[in-house]
Amino acid sequence: MKIVVILSRVPYPLEKGDKLRAYHQLKVLHEKHEIILCCLSDSPVHPDAEKALREISSSFHIFKLKRWRIILNLFYGLFSRKPMQVHYFYQRKIHNAIKAVIEKENPDHIYCQLIRTAEYAKHEYNIRKTLDYQDAFSKGVERREQKASWPLREIFSMERRRLIAYENIIFEYFEGKTIISAEDRRFIYHPERQDIAVVTNGIDTAFFTPEYKKPKSYDLVFTGNMSYPPNIETAEYIVNEILPKLKEFKPDITLLLAGSSPHKRVLQLANVNGVEVSGWLDDIRDAYAKGCIFLAPMQIGTGLQNKLLEAMAMELPCVTSHLANRSLKAENMKELLVGENVDSYVKLIIRLLESDQERLDLGAAGRIFVQKHFSWEQSVGFLEGLMVAE
Numbered sequence: 001m002k003i004v005v006i007l008s009r010v011p012y013p014l015e016k017g018d019k020l021r022a023y024h025q026l027k028v029l030h031e032k033h034e035i036i037l038c039c040l041s042d043s044p045v046h047p048d049a050e051k052a053l054r055e056i057s058s059s060f061h062i063f064k065l066k067r068w069r070i071i072l073n074l075f076y077g078l079f080s081r082k083p084m085q086v087h088y089f090y091q092r093k094i095h096n097a098i099k100a101v102i103e104k105e106n107p108d109h110i111y112c113q114l115i116r117t118a119e120y121a122k123h124e125y126n127i128r129k130t131l132d133y134q135d136a137f138s139k140g141v142e143r144r145e146q147k148a149s150w151p152l153r154e155i156f157s158m159e160r161r162r163l164i165a166y167e168n169i170i171f172e173y174f175e176g177k178t179i180i181s182a183e184d185r186r187f188i189y190h191p192e193r194q195d196i197a198v199v200t201n202g203i204d205t206a207f208f209t210p211e212y213k214k215p216k217s218y219d220l221v222f223t224g225n226m227s228y229p230p231n232i233e234t235a236e237y238i239v240n241e242i243l244p245k246l247k248e249f250k251p252d253i254t255l256l257l258a259g260s261s262p263h264k265r266v267l268q269l270a271n272v273n274g275v276e277v278s279g280w281l282d283d284i285r286d287a288y289a290k291g292c293i294f295l296a297p298m299q300i301g302t303g304l305q306n307k308l309l310e311a312m313a314m315e316l317p318c319v320t321s322h323l324a325n326r327s328l329k330a331e332n333m334k335e336l337l338v339g340e341n342v343d344s345y346v347k348l349i350i351r352l353l354e355s356d357q358e359r360l361d362l363g364a365a366g367r368i369f370v371q372k373h374f375s376w377e378q379s380v381g382f383l384e385g386l387m388v389a390e
Contacts, residue, residue, distance in 0.1 A: 001387065002034040004107040006098065008089050008116040010039045010062060012052040015260040015280070016225050017306055018134060021180070021201055022113050026056040028380035034058045036105050038098050040065055040089055040117070061101060063094040083162040085137070089116040102127070109387050115163075115170055122173040130176030130387060133196065135302040136187035138163035143300035144229060164189055171196075176386050180304045181327035187302070199383045201304050202376030207285075208313035210367065214289035218256040218276070219353060221291030221316070223284060223307045226262035226277075230301030237299055239269045245346045247274075250353065255295075258287035288314045292359065293352050297345055298324040309374055312336070312366035317359045319348050335369040336362065 011022040026035055037053060037060040045062060053060045069091050077087035098120050102110070110121045110129040115137065121129055138160050145156035168190045171177060177196040179185050185196050222238060224231035235257050246253050257266060258278040270277040281287055288294065294311035297320065304327040311318050318336040320328075325338050332338040337352070339345035352359050 001109060002036065002105060002107045003029065003109045003111055004036045004038065004102055004105060005111045006117040006120050007039045007113050010041050010045055010049050012049040013046055018114060020306055021134065023056060024202060024376045025380050025383065028376055029384065030056050036101065036107060038063065038101060040094065063097060065091060081162060081165065083166050084159055085116055086119060086166065090119045095120055115166060118170045122170065129174045130178060131170065131174040133177065133179040133188065135180060136184040138167055139187035140302040147300060178383065183326040184302055197386055200374060200379050201306060201309065202379045203309040203313050203370050203374045204376065205313045205371050208310050210315040212285045212289055212314065214286055216292055217290040218254045219292050220255045220295045221287050222257055222295055223287050224259045226257065226259040226266045230298060232263050232265055233300060234298050235266050235269060237297060238295060239272055239275055241342050242345050245342060246349060249350050256287055256291060285314065288316050291316060293349060294318045296320045296324055297339060304328060309370050312370045315363035315367045317352055317362035318366060319345060330369055335365045
């Protein structure tokens, strides 16, 4: 099967969830199918990106979004009904170029990742199409709206309403629809939302393995793209709310915040005693291997947390929130620990720090869980079946 794939970002390096999902899906699909990859880009392309793209596609095209056009589109977007992020990623010249690729390649299928790319393919009526919603964006914006102050709250409110409408309208243009979890599917408010197939992420347990060892240097570790608002807020929640109470029990407790592009709010957290902000790591496994406990008390955001899959695969015992575990569906008290508020997080962390055996048992159960439920081969095999069956 020949598949044209349209992405809103170049899927390398893998520091963001959508890039990681796209990369691994294409890596598996490319073993059996001809992949024609079309990527949008609003930032400089990594020097190793083209080499990585050659490994997951038969051919690829990178279309650079013009900054002045983005600004103009966002201004026009104020008077539109479409979400601002759809306006951000749409440019007519790029649409014409992608249309030319589709006409030349005459693919059997078109696969769009995220509603941001749907405008580029929605009118290709003669070719079967699949849209990967990935997350319920409207719900993610709603959670940010609830925590924002004026005037940001009004902007998020407008975007939320537009996203709810667009997520419903765009449903009708695609024969196939996928999403990362049943929990996210609940927040697509279309009467036929059950037709959206759940295609989970996977984890490379041969790469994320407990055999990768480093000296334990930190009591707690939290990872992620540190310019992403849910990760920024979680980092602040850990340092400003949880850490002070932990220090009442363990004054010398240490925390590593690891991940790309740390926002200035995250960088400021390094001024707190015991906190280190590493920024980008060439190998994120270093962060997990150096930690005793992985702490991810996510307060906002949607979708499946890849960071939890990675930590669990490395047998790092995890403490997280109900919100983060809704998509993961791990068993509380067996495969990870779920906190409800600051005091409960503190109790769970102290309990684990005081018991080497419980940390070992929880970490081992976590790895077994992700091995059983989160295989890229199994997940992409299901996606492939959906494309063929349509």
